[in-house]
Amino acid sequence: MKEVVLVTGATSGIGREIVKILAPFYEVLIHYNQNYVEALKLKEQLETTYHRKFLIFKCDLSSEKEIDFMLERIYNEYPKIDILINNAGIAIDTLFEDKSKENFMKTLEINTIAPFLLSKKIGLEMRKNQYGIIINISSTNGIDTLYPESIDYDASKAGLISLTTNLANYLAPYVRVNTICPGWIKTDMNKNLSSEFIANERKKILLARFGEPKEVAEVVKFLISAKASYINNSIIRVDGGKKC
Ligand SMILES: NC(=O)c1ccc[n+]([C@@H]2O[C@H](COP(=O)([O-])OP(=O)(O)OC[C@H]3O[C@@H](n4cnc5c(N)ncnc54)[C@H](OP(=O)(O)O)[C@@H]3O)[C@@H](O)[C@H]2O)c1
Secondary structure, three states: OOOEEEEOOOOOHHHHHHHHHHOOOOEEEEEEOOOHHHHHHHHHHHHHHHOOOOOEEEOOOOOHHHHHHHHHHHHHHOOOOOEEEEOOOOOOOOOHHHOOHHHHHHHHHHHHHHHHHHHHHHHHHHHHHOOEEEEEEOOHHHOOOOOHHHHHHHHHHHHHHHHHHHHHHHOOOOEEEEEEEEOOEOOHHHOOOOHHHHHHHHOOEOOOOOEOHHHHHHHHHHHOOHHHOOOOOOEEEEOOOEOO
């Protein structure tokens, strides 16, 4: 049987590309929250292409109850999850002066706490099975690309990097845990940026352009493959190179 991979936030941007790139080689589970239409479209596209079933799983990752319910449904279908890609994320950019506790908490819930809960619940099973891989999609915002407008997002992504190190240590030697830190990637998350802001950000990137979702998905594919069998507890930047 193919290895089972759960990809969170698979309805758009980076997550959708991860699903598409892994689909020929893995049993990919498509997670979504609000975007049922896109989840169904992706499922149908993959089923037409590969002539086998692809399952979609709805879950609001801010609710532990819903996470438990999703895992129950997954374990009803599959004996185990071999690979977890914590990709789902949100950014609520506002002026620093308008930052609220509510927005900060919401951002932490989705970007940091949900990956923790999934990694704990699935990671412990992986350790029991003596095999597993976890990839956390953080951001260069979690390392050194900070903005007051996204102070909550930046903190949530720094937290996710810290989580990776902790998990890699606790789940060793059976589970490899790595972080990918994309820079600017062309997805819906960035659809409201002004052309002036984009032009200014491009100047800070050595490759002078924003990345494509597929360029992140390719790194995920490599990191979960046997070719990356000795890469563990690492932070991989996929950002076109930061100018210094
Ligand atoms: N784009 C970038 O420039 C960039 C840079 C660095 C890091 N990243 C990170 O890469 C990851 C993917 O980003 P993206 O740009 O592809 O984002 P995106 O296109 O906005 O997609 C976000 C995904 O997260 C899911 N999601 C949002 N809230 C959720 C909730 N409450 N429960 C469950 N799922 C939820 C969405 O599902 P539904 O639509 O079904 O609700 C959607 O599939 C994120 O973690 C992001 O922080 C992105």
